[in-house]
Amino acid sequence: MAIELKVNGNTHSVDVPADKPLLWVLREDVGLTGTKFGCGIAQCGACTVHIDGLPARACIMPISAVGAREVTTVEGVASPAALAIRQAWRELDVVQCGYCQSGQMMSATALLESNPQPTDDDIDAAMRGNLCRCATYTRIRGAIHRAAESLEG
Amino acid sequence: MLGKITPHHLPRPAMDRRRFIQVIGLSGAGFMVGCGRQNDEAAPAASGGAETVPVTAEPVVASEFGPFVRIGTDNRVTVMIKHLDKGQGVTTGLPTIVAEELDADWAQMDFEFAPADASRYNNLFFGPYQGTGGSTSIANSWTQLREAAAAARAMLIEAAAARWQVPAGEIAVSRGRLSHGDRSASFGELAAAAADIAPPAEPVLKDPADFTLIGTRLPRLDSPGKTDGSEIFTIDVTRPGMLTAVVAHPPKFGAAVAGFDAAAALDVPGVTDVVQIARGVAVVADSFWAAKKGRDALTVTWDESGAVDYDSEQLYREFAERLATDPGLVARSDGDVGAALEAADQVIRREYRVPFLAHATMEPMDCVVELSGDGCEIWTGAQLQTVDQYTAAAITGLAPEQVTINTCFAGGSFGRRATPDSDYIAEAVMIAKAIDGRAPVKLIWTREDDMRAGFYRPMSAHVLEAALDADGKPVAWRHQTAVQSILAGTPFEGMVQDGIDGASVEGSRGLPYSIPNVEVRVNTIELGVPVLWWRSVGHTQNGFVTEAFIDELAALGGQDPYTLRRELLADHPRHLAVLDLAAEKAGWGEDPGPGRGRGIAVHESFGSFVAEVVDVSVAEDGAFSVDRVVCAVDCGIAINPDVIKAQMEGGIGYALSAALREEVTLASGAVAEGNFDSYRPLRIDEMPAIEVHIVASGEAPTGVGEPGTPPLAPALVAALADATGKWVYRMPIGDQLRGETG
Numbered sequence: 062m063a064i065e066l067k068v069n070g071n072t073h074s075v076d077v078p079a080d081k082p083l084l085w086v087l088r089e090d091v092g093l094t095g096t097k098f099g100c101g102i103a104q105c106g107a108c109t110v111h112i113d114g115l116p117a118r119a120c121i122m123p124i125s126a127v128g129a130r131e132v133t134t135v136e137g138v139a140s141p142a143a144l145a146i147r148q149a150w151r152e153l154d155v156v157q158c159g160y161c162q163s164g165q166m167m168s169a170t171a172l173l174e175s176n177p178q179p180t181d182d183d184i185d186a187a188m189r190g191n192l193c194r195c196a197t198y199t200r201i202r203g204a205i206h207r208a209a210e211s212l213e214g
Numbered sequence: 215m216l217g218k219i220t221p222h223h224l225p226r227p228a229m230d231r232r233r234f235i236q237v238i239g240l241s242g243a244g245f246m247v248g249c250g251r252q253n254d255e256a257a258p259a260a261s262g263g264a265e266t267v268p269v270t271a272e273p274v275v276a277s278e279f280g281p282f283v284r285i286g287t288d289n290r291v292t293v294m295i296k297h298l299d300k301g302q303g304v305t306t307g308l309p310t311i312v313a314e315e316l317d318a319d320w321a322q323m324d325f326e327f328a329p330a331d332a333s334r335y336n337n338l339f340f341g342p343y344q345g346t347g348g349s350t351s352i353a354n355s356w357t358q359l360r361e362a363a364a365a366a367r368a369m370l371i372e373a374a375a376a377r378w379q380v381p382a383g384e385i386a387v388s389r390g391r392l393s394h395g396d397r398s399a400s401f402g403e404l405a406a407a408a409a410d411i412a413p414p415a416e417p418v419l420k421d422p423a424d425f426t427l428i429g430t431r432l433p434r435l436d437s438p439g440k441t442d443g444s445e446i447f448t449i450d451v452t453r454p455g456m457l458t459a460v461v462a463h464p465p466k467f468g469a470a471v472a473g474f475d476a477a478a479a480l481d482v483p484g485v486t487d488v489v490q491i492a493r494g495v496a497v498v499a500d501s502f503w504a505a506k507k508g509r510d511a512l513t514v515t516w517d518e519s520g521a522v523d524y525d526s527e528q529l530y531r532e533f534a535e536r537l538a539t540d541p542g543l544v545a546r547s548d549g550d551v552g553a554a555l556e557a558a559d560q561v562i563r564r565e566y567r568v569p570f571l572a573h574a575t576m577e578p579m580d581c582v583v584e585l586s587g588d589g590c591e592i593w594t595g596a597q598l599q600t601v602d603q604y605t606a607a608a609i610t611g612l613a614p615e616q617v618t619i620n621t622c623f624a625g626g627s628f629g630r631r632a633t634p635d636s637d638y639i640a641e642a643v644m645i646a647k648a649i650d651g652r653a654p655v656k657l658i659w660t661r662e663d664d665m666r667a668g669f670y671r672p673m674s675a676h677v678l679e680a681a682l683d684a685d686g687k688p689v690a691w692r693h694q695t696a697v698q699s700i701l702a703g704t705p706f707e708g709m710v711q712d713g714i715d716g717a718s719v720e721g722s723r724g725l726p727y728s729i730p731n732v733e734v735r736v737n738t739i740e741l742g743v744p745v746l747w748w749r750s751v752g753h754t755q756n757g758f759v760t761e762a763f764i765d766e767l768a769a770l771g772g773q774d775p776y777t778l779r780r781e782l783l784a785d786h787p788r789h790l791a792v793l794d795l796a797a798e799k800a801g802w803g804e805d806p807g808p809g810r811g812r813g814i815a816v817h818e819s820f821g822s823f824v825a826e827v828v829d830v831s832v833a834e835d836g837a838f839s840v841d842r843v844v845c846a847v848d849c850g851i852a853i854n855p856d857v858i859k860a861q862m863e864g865g866i867g868y869a870l871s872a873a874l875r876e877e878v879t880l881a882s883g884a885v886a887e888g889n890f891d892s893y894r895p896l897r898i899d900e901m902p903a904i905e906v907h908i909v910a911s912g913e914a915p916t917g918v919g920e921p922g923t924p925p926l927a928p929a930l931v932a933a934l935a936d937a938t939g940k941w942v943y944r945m946p947i948g949d950q951l952r953g954e955t956g
Contacts, residue, residue, distance in 0.1 A: 078483065081503045089458075089501045094450035095443020097625070098502075099576050100661045104890035107576060135443035150441045154433060154856060157864055158301030159440030160447060160576040160625025185899035192890060194576050194626050195301045196867020198901035200860070 064124055068093065069137025075124075083127055084108045084119035087134060095135040095163045099192070106191030109164035110134050116171040118190075135163040142173035145208035153204045157195035165191045169205050178209055277409035279366035281334040282359055283312060284326075285409075289390065289402030291318050293359075294328040296335035296344060297351040298597045299436065300575075300627035301864070302919040303857040304351045306434045308359060310853050311352075314427045315363035315420060318401065319390035325435055330599035330619035345598040347632045347747065349820035349917020352853060356915055364417035366408070373408035374399060422851065422912060431856045436623070448622045451582045451593045453654035457486060459645045460505040460658060462514050463494045463667040466521035466883035468742050471495055471514060478511035488512065489648035493637070496645045502658055522742045523883040526673070530567055533675035533696040533739065542694055542737035543712070545719040549731035554690030558681030562770060566678065566759040567944040570878035571671035571748055572893060577625020578664040581642035585610065585651030590617045594639055595624025597631035601705065605636035609643045628868065629747035630669055634704035637668065637744075665893055666885040670878050671748030672698040674755045678763040681731075686771025687781075690731040693722050693760065698745045699738050713738070717747065721756030721819065721924065726789055727764065727782035743880070749868055750920035753819040757924030758931075758945065761815040765932040766941055775932060776802050776814050788848050789816055791909050792825040795846035799907055800827035806936075809833070810841075813932025815925040821916030822849040823909075826866065828902075828929040832937040836951035840870060840902040840930065845922065847906065850913035858918045859906040865922025866904055871896035873927040875946045 066073045068091055075090040082101075087093045087110070096119055099107030103118035110119045111133040146169050149155075156162050165188070172179055172187040179187065184205055193201070276286040284292040293309040305325045313323050328335045332344045338354040340347075367387060374392045375382040377399070385394050392399050422428075439445035464470065474495050476488035484504030489496050495514050499505035555561055582593040583606075590610050596602050596619050607614040624631055633639075642657035649655070659667065674697035681690040699715035701707055709716065714736055723734045748754060764782075768775040776797050783789045793816045797803075806812045809831055816825040825846045832838040845862045852858055875894055879886040887893040931942045934951060942950055 078503065081501075085501065085503045088450075089503075092452075093443070094446070094452075097447075097577070098449060098658070099578075100890050102661075102889055102891060105576065147441050151433070151437045154437055154860065156301075156434065156437055156440040157303070157860060158576065158624060158626040159436065159445060162440055163443050166441065189897045189899050192576065192895055192897065194574060194628070194868070194871075194895060195864045196871070196896060196901065197860070197864065198867065198896075198898040199863055199904055201898060202901075 062125065066091065066124070066127065066132065067129065068132045069134060077124055079125040080123050082120050083110070083122040083124055083132065086124045087119060087132070093134050093136050097160055097163055099161065104192070105161070106168060107161045107164040109167040109191065111138065111167060111171060114171070114174065116168050135167055138167065138170055140170065140174060141212060142208070143170045145211045146170050146173065146204070149204035149208040149211065153200050153207065155197050155200040155204050157197055161191060161193045165193065165201055169201070169208070172205065173209060173212065177212055179205060275406065277405040279369060279409060280362050280413070281328070282362040283316070283366045285366070285401050285405035287402050287405065289322055289400045290324050291316065291322050291401060292324040292326050294335075295325050296328045296337070296355070297346040298595055298621055298624055298627065298631065300595060300597070300624040300631065302351070302861060303434060303854065305436050306432065307352050307853050307857055308355055309435060310427055310432055311356065311359040312363040314425055315360045316367050317387040317389065320427060320432050322390050322401070323435065327621040330596065330603045330617070330621070332600045336600070343598065343600040345600060345632060347597065347629065349822070349919045349921065351917070352915050353821060353917055360419050361417045364419050365413040368414045368417060369408040369411045370401060370404050372411045373404045377404070377407065428851065428853050429855065432854055434857070445623055447577055447625050448580045448582060448594050449577060449658060451622065451656065453582065453584055456582070456654040456656055457498050457500060457649070458502045458505050458656045458658060459496045459498045459642070460502070460509045460660065461491070461494045461496045461641055461663065462509050462512055463663060464516055464521070466518055466523070467668065467744065469516045469518045469521040472517040473515045475513040478513065479508040482508040482511055487649050489645060491641060491644040491648055493641050493644070496641070496648070498645065498649060498655065506660065521883055524741070524880045525882065526569065526880045529673065529741070529880065530675060534565065536737050536739065537675060537677050537694055537696050540737055542735040543714055544733065545714050545723045545736055546732060546734040548733075551690050551692045551731040551733040554731040555679060555681050555692065558690065559684070560682045561679060562682070562767060563677065563679045564763060564766065564943060566676040566762070568674045568676070568755045568758065569945060570673045570743070570880070571872055571876050572665055572878050572887070573626070573628045573630035573669065573748055574665065574893060574895060575624070575626030575628065575630055578661055579630070579638035579659040580657060581639045582654060582656045583642045583646040584654035585646045588612070588616055590643065591620070592617065592639065592643070593620045593622055595627065595631050596621045596639070597624070597627055598633070598636070601634060602636045602639050605640050606643045609640060610647060628749040629751070633669060633746065634706055661890065662888040665878075665888050668744035669746040670743065671754060672700065672745040676755070676759045678759060680763065680767055682767065682771045686773050688727070688729050688764070688767050688771075691725065691727070691729045692733045692735070693725070694735040694737070695719065695722060695756070696737040696739055697755070698741050698743065700745050700747060700751070702738070717752045719756070720752035721817065722752070722760055724818070725760055726786050726818065728785060729782065749865065750819050750923040753817065753920070753924040757817040757819065758927040761817060761925065761928030762931045762941070765813065765815070765928060766935070769935065779814070779816060788823045789818060792816060792823045792846040792848050795907050795909060796825035796827050796844050799846065799905060800829075800844035802827060809937065811933040811935070811937025813929040813934070813936055815929035815932065817924040819921045819924055822847060822918060822921040824862070824921045824925050826925040826929045828926065828933045830930065830933040830937055832934065832951070836938070836949070836953060838934060838937075838951065840900070842903045842905070843926065845904065845906045846909060847918070847921065848909035848911055849918050849921070850911050850915040852908050852911070853915055855908055858908060861918040862906045862922040863904050865920065866926050867896055867901060869923040869926035870900070870902070870930070873930055873945060873947055874900065875948050877946050
């Protein structure tokens with residue numbers, strides 16, 4: 062089916078099967094590979110994007126279900142919270158292999174946008190859908206707190 | 215990984231005097247080489263589309279100073295990385311060594327993954343192989359890169375001395391600039407002239423007391439690209455006309471394709487080919503989604519006559535039977551354990567069971583292959599480049615030199631990508647060949663493929679016996695293990711010595727405790743289940759059982775587990791130092807409080823020493839949380855303390871994940887778990903607070919990727935026993951502390 066997909070402020074015309082997941086449309090048809098494939102069943106969070114500002118798992122979202130909504134990926138996310146998250150991720154050197162981190166940062170950004178001063182419990186609730194096999198979790202937690210502090214100041 | 219390959223130091227490759235100049239790009243623009251991205255933080259990011267990046271037309275010319283160091287007219291210093299970076303940070307650690315000896319500015323450092331070329335880039339601990347594993351990247355590169363950088367520094371000084379007509383000894387080098395009096399020049403200005411100068415025969419290395427970068431916190435060079443979506447992993451590689459392949463693998467190990475019906479798969483729009491390869495049936499399409507739907511529609515008939523049909527529980531029974539009836543091979547024998555056990559008043563015997571585990575990297579196995587008439591170009595997170603090169607050559611009929619490998623950042627490995635048969639890389643090459651090389655092919659394993667198509671940490675069973683004397687001190691120790699060999703049947707089989715695979719007994723044969731009678735035996739089990747090194751290899755099982763057992767012996771003998779270890783390690787100062795540091799920082803000896811427990815363990819692996827103290831809280835129903843881990847590590851000279859801390863944190867989290875509930879279960883020869891809903895790794899809410907303390911050391915640096923892993927499980931089991939009085943003998947811990955299910 063022919064679709065006008067809004068990604069990072071641009072509109073892309075793609076012709077793909079209606080059941081093709083947003084993840085693979087982004088990666089294969091739009092050419093944005095920062096959003097990663099990890100499990101295909103919304104268990105790991107590596108494919109997290111924002112749809113109309115809310116976090117969503119692109120690996121199980123059929124392209125036909127996206128409609129006219131705005132999709133934001135790690136390449137295009139640029140809100141103050143997103144920039145604070147990216148900065149904190151770099152200051153704390155959160156990444157190891159880095160493969161899950163696009164999804165981690167998208168989940169963390171969405172958290173800060175809805176909750177500027179999250180507690181550890183808030184972080185657990187918002188981030189427990191994102192797996193990291195390098196177990197960078199303590200730094201993820203620290204970076205979210207640091208980003209929250211920088212937004213406050 | 216490959217930890218027991220006999221060190222075989224090849225002669226240092228002579229530095230090529232021939233001046234190598236390449237135009238490598240245009241100033242002001244970041245550029246890509248293979249998958250390896252340059253650190254382009256200094257340049258504006260080219261991504262984003264709308265913004266025009268100003269590009270000056272001046273070409274950047276780079277001069278090579280041997281195989282590892284390249285300096286451009288843009289004043290960038292590029293370090294060729296001969297190892298895979300799968301998160302452990304070698305693309306930061308190796309440039310740190312070069313920057314130190316070169317007296318470069320950290321802000322001018324770049325990296326690039328080296329090509330597959332064992333003549334220049336072999337792992338000095340692996341002999342003639344280029345590869346990464348056994349936590350050897352820093353250790354084997356340490357002297358090699360120091361000498362390479364010291365030579366380049368001397369050549370830059372000579373070039374400056376000639377240009378300025380001053381004695382070389384009067385020239386100072388600091389933060390990327392050479393100076394004499396009021397004259398100064400950057401590396402980039404002198405690089406071309408310097409590369410023409412003969413390298414010194416014996417480069418003079420710095421006194422470690424003069425290090426200014428090593429031992430400091432330098433930001434990771436791979437952080438920028440991994441935090442804006444721009445880093446290119448294998449799965450992100452795109453080639454013109456590329457097709458994507460998904461493979462239907464045998465449902466059981468040892469099954470083979472009997473036949474297949476491709477009609478329904480070929481009916482899926484986008485599917486171009488369905489081809490049989492040695493390892494299954496591949497569906498090739500213009501996209502991943504089409505290939506996956508094609509595989510879903512494919513009908514394959516499997517010949518299971520040669521397949522295994524095990525259940526994990528049955529295997530444990532067979533392992534136990536083997537341990538009871540077959541004395542196995544002796545890997546170590548001190549004193550007379552039989553007599554000592556016979557004579558002892560108190561003999562303690564325990565059996566431990568440790569399961570198959572998946573590596574479960576976040577990036578599933580994947581590989582891109584492009585064939586041409588006289589070449590095979592590969593993009594992948596290659597961990598054993600030389601093996602992969604020869605495997606691809608054998609499949610294609612090309613010479614190994616005709617196989618080019620672009621090593622990409624890997625989304626995790628933990629040992630998985632160092633496969634002696636290059637399994638998934640071989641699949642991708644076979645598929646490209648099967649479609650006559652008419653298009654580049656990207657092979658992507660789904661998560662289920664990754665979980666079920668092989669390579670696991672071997673399962674093992676252990677019997678531990680010990681005798682205590684009247685004072686509660688162990689006087690005899692016997693450890694017998696039943697486990698599959700990782701090396702048997704691989705190109706590395708020659709490393710099996712006297713029938714014993716070193717990986718089976720690493721961490722048990724080297725028991726450091728002063729016990730007069732020690733015997734270590736191994737029964738090698740042949741199963742036909744593909745097994746592989748998994749973050750710290752044999753130490754994952756043997757570190758657990760030996761440390762858990764010594765802890766229980768301490769409890770049974772009325773000893774404090776820390777004090778007993780101290781007494782038995784009196785001749786092992788590096789073990790003692792980490793043990794003491796972890797105990798001190800954790801407040802060992804203080805009561806952790808009601809409902810809480812504390813445990814300790816120490817283990818040496820890959821030349822590094824790590825002690826961990828684990829604190830747990832246990833509820834009345836047996837549910838528990840791990841609250842804190844205090845870790846002390848001695849890895850020799852600490853190149854980048856923050857990367858070391860990150861590796862300890864990661865090794866602890868990886869080990870905790872396995873200890874809590876990871877298990878690959880065989881049911882009638884098939885792997886029961888398929889995805890992260892059934893194989894459930896650690897999540898953020900289960901991650902304890904972690905403190906890492908580094909022992910100051912002047913010893914040559916050793917590895918940090920793996921050594922943080924082994925002490926966690928035994929310290930955790932000891933902490934749970936401290937809180938509950940119950941010992942866990944089987945991994946994972948799961949619900950064993952919860953009532954009747956225990």
